[in-house]
Amino acid sequence: MRYFEAHEAIYARRLASGATGWDDGTYDAPALRNQVDRWLDASPAAKPRARMLELGCGTGALACMLAQRGFEVAAIDISHSAIAFARGMAAQRALRVQFEVAEACAFAPALGSFDVVIDSHLLHCIAIASERKQLLENVARSLARGGEFWTETMVMAGAEDAKAESSRRMDADGKVWAKHSDPGACVDATLVDGSWWMPMRYIAPSAAALLAEFATAGLEVMEWSVQAPTAAGEAADFRGRFRRA
Numbered sequence: 001m002r003y004f005e006a007h008e009a010i011y012a013r014r015l016a017s018g019a020t021g022w023d024d025g026t027y028d029a030p031a032l033r034n035q036v037d038r039w040l041d042a043s044p045a046a047k048p049r050a051r052m053l054e055l056g057c058g059t060g061a062l063a064c065m066l067a068q069r070g071f072e073v074a075a076i077d078i079s080h081s082a083i084a085f086a087r088g089m090a091a092q093r094a095l096r097v098q099f100e101v102a103e104a105c106a107f108a109p110a111l112g113s114f115d116v117v118i119d120s121h122l123l124h125c126i127a128i129a130s131e132r133k134q135l136l137e138n139v140a141r142s143l144a145r146g147g148e149f150w151t152e153t154m155v156m157a158g159a160e161d162a163k164a165e166s167s168r169r170m171d172a173d174g175k176v177w178a179k180h181s182d183p184g185a186c187v188d189a190t191l192v193d194g195s196w197w198m199p200m201r202y203i204a205p206s207a208a209a210l211l212a213e214f215a216t217a218g219l220e221v222m223e224w225s226v227q228a229p230t231a232a233g234e235a236a237d238f239r240g241r242f243r244r245a
Helices: 003-016 033-042 061-068 080-092 129-142 159-164 207-216
Strands: 051-055 072-077 097-101 114-119 143-155 168-170 175-179 190-192 195-202 219-227 236-244
Touching: 003 080, 003 195, 033 061, 033 143, 033 236, 051 061, 051 129, 061 072, 061 080, 061 097, 072 080, 080 097, 114 129, 129 143, 129 207, 129 219, 143 207, 143 219, 207 219, 207 236
Parallel strands: 051 072, 051 114, 072 097, 114 143
Antiparallel strands: 143 236, 168 175, 175 195, 190 195, 219 236
16 A cells, blocks of 8 residues: 555545545535635636646545536546545536546646646645655646646644654654554555654645745746644645646
8 A cells, every 4th residue: 555545544434424525514615615716716727618637636525616617627536435425426416527536646647638737735645755746747747838736735834743743753854754553554664763654744844845846847836825824733834826837
């Protein structure tokens, strides 16, 4: 198992408990809704019937919202349970969304396939630098001329407190590790000081570090901001809109 495949077990448990997504709350109020609404108003790429791709769509709430507004939407997630639920919700609403179970880092649409690609809190779940690089390069290639990439991801701001937890640790590069009892179950597990650890997410050390990643991938910044964390020890939110350079 790869480290990011752990999301399947979490989705399966949450859906079995009656939840409709990763977070608590109603299905039609996904975490990124307000921010995406603002970008839809600001972006020339979000033209009528624009082709949109959502990365890390989970149970499909945002993808369904975009389809309901008339966009052509494709959406992927690593979780079979989440995608099955998303397809059911789209069918109930008579919405056409191309949901697919896929590993985001290996997902490589044809050149210029989309007008907008949205990172739905997936990027910080890709903890290994080479995989993040591949993902962002694939995003840049998949954008049409004038196409845009929208992201909300984690950046350092008080998240250093994660180092103090006995079951989690964060290295100097911002990679967060979780203690793992069965190293054979995860090919990415690493032995450190007699304990096995599995990478779980990446918290960028600074906004500058993220901007450098995007620039290297061929994504030109249009706007960005950092939202302060809502509680001590949490990461801040980096929000950015980029276009294909």
